[in-house]
Structure formats: structure tokens, C-alpha cells
Amino acid sequence: MLSSKFIHAFTRQIYHTNLITSATFNVIKKHNSTHTKNDLVLVDVNDKTGFSIVTLNRPPVNSLNLELLSAFSSVLDDLHKNNSRGMILTSSSSTVFSAGLDINELYKPDMDRVRKFWTSLQDCWIKLYGSSFPTAAAINGHAPAGGCLFAMCCEYRVMLPKYTIGLNETQLGIVAPTWFMATMKNTIPLRQAELALTLGKMFKTDDALKLGLIDEIAENKEDAIHKCEIFLKKYQKIPQTARALTKQSYRKNDIMELENNREADLQLFFLAISDPRVQSSLGKYVAFLKLKSRMKPILEAVKFLKGIFKSKKKKN
Numbered sequence: 001m002l003s004s005k006f007i008h009a010f011t012r013q014i015y016h017t018n019l020i021t022s023a024t025f026n027v028i029k030k031h032n033s034t035h036t037k038n039d040l041v042l043v044d045v046n047d048k049t050g051f052s053i054v055t056l057n058r059p060p061v062n063s064l065n066l067e068l069l070s071a072f073s074s075v076l077d078d079l080h081k082n083n084s085r086g087m088i089l090t091s092s093s094s095t096v097f098s099a100g101l102d103i104n105e106l107y108k109p110d111m112d113r114v115r116k117f118w119t120s121l122q123d124c125w126i127k128l129y130g131s132s133f134p135t136a137a138a139i140n141g142h143a144p145a146g147g148c149l150f151a152m153c154c155e156y157r158v159m160l161p162k163y164t165i166g167l168n169e170t171q172l173g174i175v176a177p178t179w180f181m182a183t184m185k186n187t188i189p190l191r192q193a194e195l196a197l198t199l200g201k202m203f204k205t206d207d208a209l210k211l212g213l214i215d216e217i218a219e220n221k222e223d224a225i226h227k228c229e230i231f232l233k234k235y236q237k238i239p240q241t242a243r244a245l246t247k248q249s250y251r252k253n254d255i256m257e258l259e260n261n262r263e264a265d266l267q268l269f270f271l272a273i274s275d276p277r278v279q280s281s282l283g284k285y286v287a288f289l290k291l292k293s294r295m296k297p298i299l300e301a302v303k304f305l306k307g308i309f310k311s312k313k314k315k316n
């Protein structure tokens with residue numbers, strides 16, 4: 001049997017090499033809720049179960065910028081220090097879990113800031129994927145790219161109907177880092193992962209369930225959280241150290257691969273985003289997202305008018 005010394009050494013290696021000590025994101029304790037100073041990440045601890053509901057709270061779409069990632073990283077440290085019994089990751093938006101990385105961090109970046117940004121993303125992934133506490137995602141909206149990554153880092157995923165999830169990077173003309181790919185390989189069958197990654201495929205909820213990218217479908221957010229709680233409760237009967245060590249051993253190679261190559265990964269990222277073709281793709285994508293957002297009222301008006309015509313036709 002593996003000793004608890006090993007698990008502590010392993011967890012220490014994961015946490016202590018990457019601790020973010022940011023005064024800006026000190027956590028304020030409020031009753032059983034903790035909020036980061038700027039409320040980018042909300043934490044509510046359920047007194048009965050001991051589970052923490054961690055809510056990404058950066059409207060409108062929870063795009064992951066430096067500040068949100070730093071706040072999330074601090075929250076993960078806190079849960080680890082407090083020996084959390086389990087975490088449920090969700091979103092305060094009613095339609096988006098997370099839109100993935102904030103494209104504005106990648107497009108025409110400030111090099112000093114983008115270094116901190118990428119390092120923070122690495123931190124979050126290492127801490128979430130390798131967490132000693134069990135995790136589940138209540139995916140209450142779309143989860144493209146980085147949003148899908150964080151959901152896949154959790155051991156269990158419950159998603160609401162009619163949303164989409166996937167690693168869509170190739171569609172943007174960018175390559176998902178190897179640790180994004182490793183997380184997907186750990187979640188769905190290898191061949192399906194290769195197809196999903198190369199196509200940059202976004203899966204609707206039903207298809208994601210068939211593929212095993214998610215584990216359950218819920219009717220609404222409350223139901224999703226309830227289903228995550230049922231999953232986390234299963235671990236209450238399992239000795240904590242054995243569970244944590246098994247999870248971390250299972251994911252160890254992926255984590256060590258990044259741990260041992262953080263600077264190389266950062267340099268590869270710099271190289272990729274410095275490529276004029278990548279910048280051109282990102283520029284077009286930013287413009288497309290902005291146009292799509294501005295067209296929304298027009299598209300909704302067209303939809304509304306179509307509805308009126310249809311109902312009039314039926315009456316006649």
C-alpha cells in the first residue's frame with residue numbers, strides 16, 4: 001500500500017512550486033460564503049455537506065482573463081488548505097459556463113501581462129486537475145475551449161440541455177496545448193479525442209453525453225448541483241487518502257509533464273501567439289464575436305417576426 005507520505009509529497013510538489021501570493025485576491029470570509037475581493041469567483045460552503053460551490057462570476061460570458069484566473073487559483077489554494085470535502089464548479093451566467101480564454105488576452109497582447117496570464121492558466125490547471133479534493137462541474141451553459149478544459153479537469157460533469165461543449169481551438173486557427181489534449185484524452189476515448197481536437201468540434205449536450213464528455217444531463221442549475229452533490233457524496237464512504245492518491249497517481253504523468261516543462265510551454269505559447277497568421281485569425285475572430293453580439297437584437301427581431309407569420313399562416 002502506498003503511504004500517505006507519498007500523497008503529501010506529491011500534493012506539496014503540485015502546490016508549493018506554483019503558489020500564487022497575490023494580495024489583490026485575498027479571500028474575505030463571510031458566514032459560510034467566501035468571495036474574492038472583486039467577486040470574480042464566489043465560494044459558498046454548504047454547512048451540511050461541507051461541499052463548496054465555486055461560481056465563476058465574470059459577466060457577460062466568464063471569459064478567463066488574468067484577474068479571473070488569479071482569483072480562481074487563490075480559491076483552489078484555499079480549498080486545498082481547508083481540506084475541502086468537495087468542490088462543485090459552476091457559473092453565475094444563465095447561458096454560459098465559460099467562454100474559455102479571454103481572446104483579448106491573446107490578441108495583440110502586452111508581453112508582460114500575457115506571461116502572467118499564461119502562468120496563471122498553468123497554475124489553475126495544475127491545481128484543479130491535480131486537486132486532492134473531489135470535484136464536479138455543474139455546466140449550466142456553453143463551455144467552449146478553456147471552459148471545456150476546466151469542466152474536464154473535474155471528475156464528474158453534469159450539463160444542462162441544448163448547450164455546447166468542446167475544445168474548438170483549431171476552428172480559431174490555434175492549437176490546443178498538449179495539456180489541454182491530455183485532459184481530453186483522460187475524459188473520452190482516444191480516437192474520439194483525436195477527431196474532436198482536430199475538428200475543433202463543439203458537442204451539443206445530448207452528443208456530449210453519448211461520447212462520455214459529460215456524465216449526466218440535468219433539468220436546471222439546481223438539479224445539476226444536486227446531481228453533483230450525489231456524485232461527491234459517494235466519496236464519503238471511501239477513505240480520503242486512498243481516493244486522493246488514486247486520482248493524483250492517475251493524472252500524475254500529465255501534471256508532471258507540464259510541471260517539468262512550464263517555461264518551455266510558455267515559450268511555445270509566446271511563439272504561437274507571435275505568429276502573424278495566428279494574430280490574423282484571432283483578429284478576425286474578435287471581429288466576428290463583436291459583430292455577432294451586435295446583430296443579436298436584429299436576429300431576435302427576425303425570429304419574433306417569423307413566429308408571428310407562422311402563427312398567422314396556421315390561423316388562415
Ligand SMILES: CCCCCCCCCCC/C=C/C(=O)SCCNC(=O)CCNC(=O)[C@H](O)C(C)(C)COP(=O)(O)OP(=O)(O)OC[C@H]1O[C@@H](n2cnc3c(N)ncnc32)[C@H](O)[C@@H]1OP(=O)(O)O
Pocket residue numbers: 060061063095096098099100101102103104142144145146147168169172174175176177178268269272273289290291292293294296
Ligand atoms: C503544440 C502546442 C502549441 C501551443 C500553442 C498555444 C497557443 C494558444 C492556445 C490557446 C488556447 C485557447 C483556448 C481558448 O479558450 S480560446 C477561446 C475560445 N472561445 C470561444 O471560441 C468562445 C467564443 N464565444 C462564443 O462562442 C460565445 O460568446 C458564447 C457561445 C460563449 C456565448 O454566446 P452569447 O450569444 O451568449 O454571447 P456573445 O457571443 O454575444 O458574447 C457576449 C460578449 O462577450 C464577448 N466574448 C465572447 N467570448 C469571448 C471570449 N472568449 N473572449 C473575450 N470576449 C468574448 C463577445 O465579444 C461579446 O462582447 P461585446 O458584447 O462587447 O461585443
